[in-house]
Amino acid sequence: MSAAIRNYALVTGAYWGFTLTDGALRMLVLLHFHALGYSAFEIALLFILYEVAGIVTNLVGGWLAQARGLRFTLFAGLALQIASLTALSLTNPDWLPALSVAYVMGLQAASGVAKDLTKMSSKSAIKVLVPANADGALFRWVALLTGSKNALKGVGFFMGGALLSWLGFSGALLAMAAGLALTLIAVAISLGSAMAGPAGGIKPKFRDVFSRDRKINVLSAARLFLFGSRDIWFVVGLPVFLASELGWSHIEVGSYMALWVIGYGFIQAIAPKMLRAKTREPDGRTAQIWIAVLIAVSAAIAAAITHDIAPELAVLGGLLVFGIVFAINSSLHSYLILAYAEGDKVAMNVGFYYMSNAIGRLTGTVLSGVAYLYGGLVGCLVTSIAFLTLAWVISAALPSRSGASTQS
Template sequence: MTAPVQTLHHYALVTGCYWAFTLTDGALRMLVVLYFHQLGYSPLAIASLFLFYELFGVVTNLTGGWLAARVGLNTTMHLGMALQIAALAMLAVDSLYLTIPYVMAAQALSGIAKDLNKMSAKSSIKMLVPAAAQGRLYRWIALLTGSKNALKGIGFFLGAAALAALGFKHALLAMAAVLALALALALALLPRQLGKSRRKPKFKQLFSKSRPINRLSATRLFLFGARDTWFVVALPVYLQTALGWEHTRVGALLALWIIGYGAVQALAPAITGRAAAPPGRDALVGWGLALAGLPVGMALSLAAGFDAQATLIIGLGLFGVLFAVNSSIHSYLIIAYARADGVSLDVGFYYMANAAGRLLGTLLSGVIYQYLGLPACLLAAALLVTAAALLSLQLPRAQVPA
């Protein structure tokens, strides 16, 4: 097999494994929400089931990059898939054993698995693309990231369909079987040394990053904090309580938004018009400021008494397009900035900031909405995006691939 063909073959394998994992991740979330609602759990109790899923994301992204640099990206990818299979098996028991602490423990495993898999898949692309081929790196990262989010939305639909057709236990076992097949293929076909650092990094190096990595990580924290400040809690609660939407209608809207958001991410190189010469700092600042203005306009429209449903649906669509382009540029730049030897250390640190941003946004979404309402959440989101754009000014104008 020639080098270019082998590279494409390995990229397809990494992407396929990531797709299989993402489908089970989205389906599992929907299965847990719907099934435990059927069992009579309160919304607060259901939300608590995902607490460890998010918390362990911060820890996993930080330590997973260090682990991958020592043992190889393929090993951490395999470990992530194996942990997801274990989490699915843990939940495929009689409902009498599905207590809140037990399910939280299973979700903790799933959260660790998700972030190990994501870090491994995205870091692997750095190792498969020559340093001079930045256009190809941008396109491949955009496709991987965009397809992941689209498939997560599809996973929401599959989870609901599997629950109706197979029941909770058998749906989980079917998902575990599919993921086990993907794991077997990965074990057999991916190179064993992929992403393994030539040196053994010390644990203290987790926090020793270059200035571009630190700045980009900070912007990622504010960017994803901005999204979740109005999207995670405030929006679905407002749609149900203020507009009278049913649960299924809210879920369908959010699933379709995620699918569309992923599609735009995959098309970002065409949208930015820079597939051959990928975007850098100036593009990130420009797209960030454009995104910051949108939630301000939505908040003013709601305050002025414009039709709330139309405002939110149109605003959500526009926000998804602008946010997807911002996120895609971010995802490319972290791979471009990362060191070739030990790429997982930099990528893991960056996605730790991403997980911290999600936690921050989720907390702000609940607190601000409860005391000040949805328009205040939108204004807070605008402030966070503006902070991300201003921090981007500190990034180098050109990419600094290692």
């Protein structure tokens, strides 16, 4: 096994371990505080800082990784998650609700910082580790990492519910902290000096985190609207529709969405094969075409609901098709940012890009509630289509040939 593949496997393993705890933690917090009688609004507050933290972390984390090395930020993310899980286990049901919410919000923010440090480090590491002369390897490696992460996040949802039933809230958190600590120790010992220092010995200035590369800025703007379009109807609109309009139970809604995330991750992992990327690497034109397909799928679902044409089948079947097409779009974008990233600034380029992703998710989450309140699921889908249209227009400015070598 080559050193590059070995180190890729170690980084991926660390990211997998983190992702399991990330998905499980969300389910643990949601179910535990729901059982304590917290309102939906109070529970939603617990996750707001988690999303906000991603915006700042990706920007600062990219600069930090460039200055101190990707290994430093990877280990920092894992260590911070371990600390957050341990501290969360200390919550007491007898605390005043305001104190509990504030305490958990703060630790959720820390967990959000940990997530984005780990994600940025893992994805940037692929650019560093991928062999320069391996045709199509960059797309395959990033698709495998991204797809497996999302599939495992879905598994984490199930794991969180199971651990809560088996060990209770505090016991589940401590068990996850212990497991992740073992992962950190194993990776730290095995990774050695790989990814240890700043690329090329360059000490970047903080102002350099804001990209001056036009294609990275264009791709980041498209990513903002692409991921905002998903969360506009997926975060609030879809679960509420399934529960209130179709009469699904909480278990049915949670299980369906967990399975959707797992399937979504599987499609991301095999996207290079679906696009035959080994013979022709994708470019900006490819990204624009697949956004157009996503617009068509979303419009078809909205039209079926509006005209009462088998609305349940339209939503459930349409969501499966949407998931397949969106997963391809996501993999394409994750590949293009690494293809476009400069070799000596890869961490900062990736951090800036995922900052846009975090802004899109936060915007989509807020608009999801507003759009559903005023227009139901159709309102969410129409707003989502507007975001997708903006992403499509912006993507027209991407290079038609990415020059997607690992040296770009």
